[in-house]
Amino acid sequence: VASNAPRSISISITSLSRCISTLILAEHESGTIKPQTVSTVVAANSLGESSSISLLLAGSGSSLQEAASQAASCHPSVSEVLVADSDKFEYSLAEPWAKLVDFVRQQGDYSHILASSSSFGKNILPRVAALLDVSPITDVVKILGSDQFIRPIYAGNALCTVRYTGAGPCMLTIRSTSFPVTPITANSESKKATVSQIDLSNFEDDSVSKSRYVGRSTQDTERPDLGSARVVITGGRALKSVENFKMIEKLAEKLGGAVGATRAAVDAGYVPNDLQVGQTGKIVAPELYMAFGVSGAIQHLAGIKDSKVIVAVNKDADAPIFQVADYGLVGDLFEVIPELLEKLPEK
Numbered sequence: 011v012a013s014n015a016p017r018s019i020s021i022s023i024t025s026l027s028r029c030i031s032t033l034i035l036a037e038h039e040s041g042t043i044k045p046q047t048v049s050t051v052v053a054a055n056s057l058g059e060s061s062s063i064s065l066l067l068a069g070s071g072s073s074l075q076e077a078a079s080q081a082a083s084c085h086p087s088v089s090e091v092l093v094a095d096s097d098k099f100e101y102s103l104a105e106p107w108a109k110l111v112d113f114v115r116q117q118g119d120y121s122h123i124l125a126s127s128s129s130f131g132k133n134i135l136p137r138v139a140a141l142l143d144v145s146p147i148t149d150v151v152k153i154l155g156s157d158q159f160i161r162p163i164y165a166g167n168a169l170c171t172v173r174y175t176g177a178g179p180c181m182l183t184i185r186s187t188s189f190p191v192t193p194i195t196a197n198s199e200s201k202k203a204t205v206s207q208i209d210l211s212n213f214e215d216d217s218v219s220k221s222r223y224v225g226r227s228t229q230d231t232e233r234p235d236l237g238s239a240r241v242v243i244t245g246g247r248a249l250k251s252v253e254n255f256k257m258i259e260k261l262a263e264k265l266g267g268a269v270g271a272t273r274a275a276v277d278a279g280y281v282p283n284d285l286q287v288g289q290t291g292k293i294v295a296p297e298l299y300m301a302f303g304v305s306g307a308i309q310h311l312a313g314i315k316d317s318k319v320i321v322a323v324n325k326d327a328d329a330p331i332f333q334v335a336d337y338g339l340v341g342d343l344f345e346v347i348p349e350l351l352e353k354l355p356e357k
């Protein structure tokens with residue numbers, strides 16, 4: 011899907027020649043560090059040999075402290091975990107978070123500030139960049155050195171090599187699917203980072219009234235996270251209804267996978283938009299990606315091209331999805347899925 015067509019974009023001011031010291035905006039939930047944060051740590055290790063890595067966690071209460079303790083051993087290269095414990099950060103609103111990053115940056119000399127290319131990172135990091143008047147580099151898929159990065163452009167159809175020559179810290183969002191976490195690096199107990207509570211007595215947040223927490227609706231937490239699932243089962247517009255889409259959910263359940271959807275399926279209201287896979291949805295790279303009634307539009311393929319094995323079921327033998335599928339079945343999903351459900355054992 012993607013062709014190697016490197017280009018160079020230069021953002022010039024002065025070059026980045028300081029010692030590498032990285033601050034990573036860490037995501038956590040229910041006392042646990044999210045896998046995309048660990049992938050971001052893996053990416054930070056490619057910035058240079060003498061790099062030090064600090065994780066910044068914000069939130070409030072015991073689940074934050076649990077996450078901080080887990081973060082201290084999430085990867086052997088993490089040297090420090092900085093914890094901002096305050097009601098202001100309870101809901102991960104972007105404005106106070108951005109102010110916090112600026113506050114922490116003023117106390118440490120960070121050459122790089124990283125976050126994953128998740129909704130969390132994409133929400134916060136550009137705001138920090140605006141506060142610091144820095145141009146962020148987003149969706150990094152490869153790190154060539156402390157100031158040179160590869161990122162996709164044109165919906166993943168070309169790869170662009172970007173050199174950062176700005177004066178402020180180099181700010182990156184990282185595509186976690188491009189920096190897999192190996193079992194050896196994950197949950198390493200051998201080395202623990204120091205955990206420090208940030209003194210927030212001088213932290214001024216004038217953004218309080220700009221955004222307000224309204225509520226949160228979460229999907230079935232039993233299912234694996236779509237962005238890091240080993241198996242993803244996706245349904246397209248062909249499912250035709252919310253009711254029929256339950257077949258996809260049932261199949262995902264049997265295979266221990268996450269549910270994905272095309273934008274057409276989301277727009278039709280079959281599933282919520284956080285399940286959308288593709289250029290304007292989630293980027294996935296599972297070991298097995300199964301697409302039912304998905305045509306294979308370029309914007310959808312942009313989100314699945316790093317999947318290890320792609321299986322497609324479509325009744326149109328000329329559907330573009332078959333050009334990228336490792337296994338293709340020309341057939342009616344309303345016959346194929348019930349048969350699969352019948353033959354697969356209960357989980």
Ligand code: FAD
Pocket residue numbers: 245246247248271272273274275286287288289290291292302303304305306307308309310313323324325326329341342343344
């Ligand atoms: P369709 O294109 O309608 O395809 C349905 C497929 O189902 C067809 O191939 C048909 O042969 C097959 N089919 C029908 N009935 C059956 C059956 N009974 N059994 C088996 N097969 C059947 N799309 C995304 O998915 N993700 C994105 O992030 C995204 N971002 C976009 C960004 C932009 C700027 C734009 C312009 C578009 C974006 N799109 C995105 C939309 C994308 O272009 C396509 O419109 C969309 O992916 C099509 O979804 P679909 O494959 O479900 O539907």
